[in-house]
Amino acid sequence: MNKILEGIKVLDLTRLLPGPYATTILSDLGAEIIKIEDRESGDYIRHIPPIKNKNSYSFLTLNRNKNYRALNLKDRGDLEVFYDLVKSSDVVIEGFRPGVVKSLGIDFETLKELNPQLVYCSISGYGQTGPLSKKAGHDINYLALSGLLGQILDEDNRPTVPKSQLADIAGGSLWAVIAVLTGLFSSKVKKQSCYFDVSMLEGMLFLSPLALADLQAPKSGLYDILGGKNPNYCVYKTKDQLYMALGAVEQKFWDRFCMGIDLPELTEHHLCVDEKQHQQIKSKIAQKTQSEWEQIFCDIDACFTPVLSLEDAINHPHMKDRNVILEIQHPDDGNIQQFALPIR
Numbered sequence: 001m002n003k004i005l006e007g008i009k010v011l012d013l014t015r016l017l018p019g020p021y022a023t024t025i026l027s028d029l030g031a032e033i034i035k036i037e038d039r040e041s042g043d044y045i046r047h048i049p050p051i052k053n054k055n056s057y058s059f060l061t062l063n064r065n066k067n068y069r070a071l072n073l074k075d076r077g078d079l080e081v082f083y084d085l086v087k088s089s090d091v092v093i094e095g096f097r098p099g100v101v102k103s104l105g106i107d108f109e110t111l112k113e114l115n116p117q118l119v120y121c122s123i124s125g126y127g128q129t130g131p132l133s134k135k136a137g138h139d140i141n142y143l144a145l146s147g148l149l150g151q152i153l154d155e156d157n158r159p160t161v162p163k164s165q166l167a168d169i170a171g172g173s174l175w176a177v178i179a180v181l182t183g184l185f186s187s188k189v190k191k192q193s194c195y196f197d198v199s200m201l202e203g204m205l206f207l208s209p210l211a212l213a214d215l216q217a218p219k220s221g222l223y224d225i226l227g228g229k230n231p232n233y234c235v236y237k238t239k240d241q242l243y244m245a246l247g248a249v250e251q252k253f254w255d256r257f258c259m260g261i262d263l264p265e266l267t268e269h270h271l272c273v274d275e276k277q278h279q280q281i282k283s284k285i286a287q288k289t290q291s292e293w294e295q296i297f298c299d300i301d302a303c304f305t306p307v308l309s310l311e312d313a314i315n316h317p318h319m320k321d322r323n324v325i326l327e328i329q330h331p332d333d334g335n336i337q338q339f340a341l342p343i344r
Contacts, residue, residue, distance in 0.1 A: 003030025008184065011036060011085055012066070013106070014095035015043045017165055018123050018172030018200065020062040023093060025177050028341040033066040034085065039078075042070070052333040060336050064328055073104050086111050090187070091119045091180055097136075098128045112193040119183030120195045123172050127199035137201075142167035146204030151211060151227075171203025225249065231273040232257075235307060236285035243307035244285060244293050256302040261285065 008031040012023040020035075020043070027033045037043055046059045069085075071078040086092065092111060094101055101107040101122070108120040122128060125137035132145075140161055143149040148166070149159045179196035186194050214223035228234050232248040248254040251270050258266045261284045266277055273281075285293065290306050297304045308316065314325055328336045 005030040005184075008032065008091065009034065009089040010091040010093065010180075011082075011089050012093050014093055014123065016045050016095075017062060017168040019093050019095040019176065020045075021169060021173040022123070022176035022180070023066065024062060024064055025173065025341065026091075026180060027065040031091075034089075035063065035066045035068050036071055036073075036082065037068060039070045039072045052336070054332045055330075057336070060328075060330060060333060061338055064336075064338060073106060079105060082106065083111075083114055086114050086118065089115065089118070090184065091121070093121045093123065093176060093180070095123045098122075098124055098133045108193075108195045112195075116193055117187045117191060118193045119180055119187050120193070121176050121179050121183070121198060122196065123176050123198045123200070125199070126201050128197045132201075139165045139167040139200075142171060142201045142204050146171075146201055146208070147211070148204050148208060151208065166207075167200045167204050170207060171200035172198060175203045225271065230271070231278045231281055232270060236282060238288060238290040238293060239286055240289040240291075242290040244290060245305050245307050247303035247305075249303070253301070253303045256300050257304055260297055260300045260302055260304070 005026060008026075010023055010026055010031050010033050012019060012033050012035045014020055014023070023031075023033045023035070035043070041047075043059060043063070045062065046056055048056045048058055050057055052060065069081075071082055073079055073082060092106075094106070096104075108118075108122075111120065112118050124133070125142055126132040126135065140149070143161075143166060144159075146167075149161070152160045152162060154160050175198045176196075179198055183194035183196060186192070210223045210226065224230065225233055226249075232246060232254050235243045235245050237243055246257060248257045248270075254270045255267045258264055261281065263280060263284060266273065266281070269277060288296070293304070294306055306312075313319060319325070324340055324342075326338045326340045328338050330336055
């Protein structure tokens with residue numbers, strides 16, 4: 001795509017997942033990323049297995065198209081080097097615990113004196129203020145405290161930990177990108193500096209708007225419908241012990257689904273299927289394999305799709321057609337598969 005951020009320079013002080021993924025997105029949009037790493041250990045994720053040749057696959061996935069500078073920000077000489085970089089940069093992103101940047105002399109108040117139009121974004125677990133601000137945490141903790149983990153339940157109503165790092169990415173990376181883009185617009189128009197406090201915990205809270213609506217108006221309907229327990233919006237096990245996902249929210253999709261599985265008598269029970277009827281549907285789906293159901297519904301528009309593994313997903317014909325996987329040639333580690341930016 002067009003490099004719409006070409007000419008923008010970003011200093012990336014982050015480690016692990018949230019910040020590096022954010023700056024990778026900015027890099028894909030054309031920004032120059034200078035990743036500042038500690039002289040001794042660098043980004044911790046460099047050393048997390050599996051290792052390809054020199055670097056972790058995880059590090060390579062999160063840090064494509066970046067330049068690297070090793071600096072000890074506790075050393076006065078290296079700090080001056082960093083200050084010089086700030087003067088010629090547009091954005092600083094950091095992911096330290098609140099208070100650390102102040103102790104290092106690289107906080108927003110200090111750096112905006114060097115660069116009056118600087119966009120500064122802090123990513124943290126709990127935000128820069130509040131009783132939890134300086135506590136440690138990881139993805140699972142932000143999911144838990146946000147109430148989101150309590151909404152992802154198995155059949156025994158036990159919280160289920162997703163394998164995707166929702167808080168890190170949806171709560172941290174994506175909001176950091178939104179903040180930076182907002183800041184760049186403001187910086188160019190208003191000719192002033194901007195500071196953004198991104199909390200991954202609050203980013204997770206923001207993912208539950210319908211749950212909040214239901215909390216204020218219980219039994220409002222939509223939250224329950226989309227909760228995975230209604231027969232028209234849930235997953236069904238197939239004959240080969242795989243699953244199909246049904247999202248027949250609208251009546252027309254429910255009608256087509258019922259006709260497709262040869263239970264036309266259920267079309268009039270869109271949102272009020274009783275348990276006996278639900279068992280009928282489960283029994284019907286269990287009579288065929290996932291691929292058989294895919295074939296039956298290939299020309300029926302009913303929001304009825306297979307539940308795929310990641311490997312199967314990236315090899316799906318639609319994904320192939322959309323070129324969702326990039327082949328990156330790394331100078332040390334060779335060919336690497338990575339996700340393409342999902343903006344065309």
